[in-house]
Amino acid sequence: MPSRKLSVVVTRRLPSEVEMRMSELFDVTLREDDTPMTTDELAEAMANADVLVPTITDQLNAALLARAGDRLKLIANYGAGVDNIDVATARQRGIHVSNTPDVMTDDTADMTMGLILGVTRRLAEGFRIAQSDDWGGWAPTAMLGGRIKGRRLGILGMGRIGQAVARRASAFGMQVHYHNRRRLRPEVEEDLEATYWESLDQMVARIDVLSINCPHTPSTFHLMNARRLRLLKPTAVIVNTSRGEVIDENALTRMIRAGEIAGAGLDVFERGNEINPRLKALPNVILLPHMGSATVEGRIEMGEKVLINIKTFADGHRPPDLVVPSML
Incomplete structure (x- = not known):
């Protein structure tokens, strides 16, 4: 029998090419509205998913990470910066964090x-x-x-x-x-x-x-x-x-x-x-409205990085863009 697909929750709308490929590879829940999730929505997503794909608009602090379920094992951040994530607390809870460097x-x-x-x-x-x-x-x-x-x-x-x-x-x-x-x-x-x-x-x-x-x-x-x-x-x-x-x-x-x-x-x-x-x-x-990385090419490449990190993790390997506290 085929192995179970990872459950992935995406917190914001991503380029359609990225969402399509993600739907093919994983059991994905996409965001219908392009608005930030509330704290309770983020907590629910972390309690029921294997992988969370957040963006800079999602503040994953220690208090919120404490509400994550044992199922969550990877936070695949859609972005290079990870100051929106308490990486040290995530690692203490056994949750890996990846990002998308070198794209923008x-x-x-x-x-x-x-x-x-x-x-x-x-x-x-x-x-x-x-x-x-x-x-x-x-x-x-x-x-x-x-x-x-x-x-x-x-x-x-x-x-x-x-x-x-x-x-x-x-x-x-x-x-x-x-x-x-x-x-x-x-x-x-x-x-x-x-x-x-x-x-x-x-x-x-x-x-x-x-x-x-x-x-x-x-x-x-x-x-x-x-x-x-x-x-x-x-x-x-x-x-x-x-x-x-x-x-x-x-x-x-x-x-x-x-x-x-x-x-x-x-x-x-x-x-x-x-x-x-x-x-x-x-x-x-x-x-300007935070548009330094806002090119079609850049946003698609960011999504491709997220996909590679999740797929590598699903295959039992270390994500290539793994973030550890000592890097920060």
Whole structure:
């Protein structure tokens, strides 16, 4: 007799190609509405499934994981970041956690460069003027932005995405500087033409553009706090396509309003989709709805990673993208 198919619960709508393949391989329960599950719905799913496929919108903390049944053995996260999951508690309960790394590197790096250009060249402001009835036509001193060639880019977090940003920035003629918890190998540094700063404070004080590309962990929460934000030059701009919690959003808003920071491009926010209204009102800020990885190709590849992790686990092997607490 054929072996029993794994019971898999998916918490959000996924690309149709991914849902179709998942239905062929597993006994899957798909999400009809593209809305986050409630806490009780997540608890019910974890109590009755072998595998849960959550997304960043599902906060699986210790209290919720305590409601998981003995049946749940794998949380196959649809996303690279796992700060929405208490990985240590999951492992203590015998639940493996996997993610989808290396998929959204290029997409997120592209969006980072888009935001750098958007803020320095005032694209959002120009769009609003062109859409309004107030545009009086071209003028020599109108809508002056800044040239990015020759500017110093400081990258906070030089992992895969940070390195991809560095390569793109170099092609635009920017000077690349970086701070990372571990220094890159000399040959990688040389290839990227990147200058390492052991002191984040010293780097921040010297750069023209700061790109946040580090994950959210307890050690990076408000890493860019009010004190550190004040080290930025008044002409500097800050771009974040990583996690909103890395920046003290209230402090950033106050300083942009006061003219102490020239502008910002943000794809992520400290409180999810609850954006500070004062931040929304600033003309020199570009706000995006967490779309750094939002390409058709990227989202399908993320689903393929999830499928491989579940199928490998079902076959009795270690998922290739297994996450362990020591990695975080």
